[in-house]
Amino acid sequence: MPVILSRRAMLQGAAAALLPVGAAAQPMPDWAETAAGLEQLHALVVNRGGSQLFGRAFRGPPLDRPVNVKSVSKTILALLTGIAIDKGILTGTDQLVLPLLGRSPTGDARNGLTVGHLLSMQTGLASTSGANYGAWVASRDWVEAALSEPEGQPGGRFIYSTGGWHVLGAALSRASGESLLALAREWLGEPLDIRIPPWVQDPQGRYLGGNEMALSPLALARIGDMVLAGGQIDGRRVVSTAWLQTSWQSRARSPFSGDQYGYGWFLTRFAGHQAAYARGYGGQMLVVIPDLGASIAITSDPTEPARSEGHFGDLRTLVQEIAAGLKRE
Numbered sequence: 001m002p003v004i005l006s007r008r009a010m011l012q013g014a015a016a017a018l019l020p021v022g023a024a025a026q027p028m029p030d031w032a033e034t035a036a037g038l039e040q041l042h043a044l045v046v047n048r049g050g051s052q053l054f055g056r057a058f059r060g061p062p063l064d065r066p067v068n069v070k071s072v073s074k075t076i077l078a079l080l081t082g083i084a085i086d087k088g089i090l091t092g093t094d095q096l097v098l099p100l101l102g103r104s105p106t107g108d109a110r111n112g113l114t115v116g117h118l119l120s121m122q123t124g125l126a127s128t129s130g131a132n133y134g135a136w137v138a139s140r141d142w143v144e145a146a147l148s149e150p151e152g153q154p155g156g157r158f159i160y161s162t163g164g165w166h167v168l169g170a171a172l173s174r175a176s177g178e179s180l181l182a183l184a185r186e187w188l189g190e191p192l193d194i195r196i197p198p199w200v201q202d203p204q205g206r207y208l209g210g211n212e213m214a215l216s217p218l219a220l221a222r223i224g225d226m227v228l229a230g231g232q233i234d235g236r237r238v239v240s241t242a243w244l245q246t247s248w249q250s251r252a253r254s255p256f257s258g259d260q261y262g263y264g265w266f267l268t269r270f271a272g273h274q275a276a277y278a279r280g281y282g283g284q285m286l287v288v289i290p291d292l293g294a295s296i297a298i299t300s301d302p303t304e305p306a307r308s309e310g311h312f313g314d315l316r317t318l319v320q321e322i323a324a325g326l327k328r329e
Helices: 007-017 030-036 072-086 115-119 130-137 142-147 162-176 180-192 217-228 241-247 311-328
Strands: 041-048 051-057 266-270 273-280 284-289 294-300
Touching: 030 041, 030 051, 030 311, 041 217, 041 311, 051 217, 072 115, 072 162, 072 180, 072 217, 072 241, 072 273, 072 284, 115 162, 130 142, 130 162, 142 162, 162 180, 180 217, 217 284, 217 294, 266 311, 273 311, 284 311, 294 311
Parallel strands: none
Antiparallel strands: 041 051, 041 294, 266 273, 273 284, 284 294
């Protein structure tokens, strides 16, 4: 008679097949089985206290291969901005954007646009994301196009838009005299010992700010470890603790998830603990939960949507399960 395996047994068998030859197969925690059952999810890495607790590529590329993390790039750019402020390249979040870009005053509300407005997505500019993204990246000058349609006052409501982040990246690059790729490699890649390959550039040759960066799941989790350690890695200072604390101050609220938003980080709670997370299209996530010392990296199929009522909702449930499991340990 044929043997009919339960779903749990099949998932555990699939997981065991992914272990190195000779490694002892151990039962997966319940939350790992949940992850294995999410067909859009590619990989999950859970670090605790700076050490890997769990890491597996259920499908897709291996854990050490850089993959498109989509809008998690916004959080990476926020870290780079904090480092630039730490280094004195930018004077602070109140610095005006148009002078940083070498642009003349516009005579309207855009004159008051600051670095902080870009970081919190309170630019007062029309969104270039969603249905508007294709037309934006088809434009001749992405910075000009992002700045060309004022919709309100800077500092007002949260408007999700990659265009504002590209403006921030262009301003940072001009102020530093280096490309975003060079800054990312020097300020994050080198001290964290992670690979950061080139990514999309605009028609002027500027690297896209806020989308399309590639990082491996292991690299994402290591960035999370650095953040949890107050901006240090292996005893080396990467970004100031003060910047991280500033980044996690609520400044706006996402109308999509209902979560608060700081400087490049969504702010919420998992299993009763405060958490900050980065989110990218398709289901890319980096979650840090300071009370639990947990850094959670998730990559998913970047070509499929991940809405709050769909895959992203499933990922929130998964992270809730992980946090609850770690809380019980």
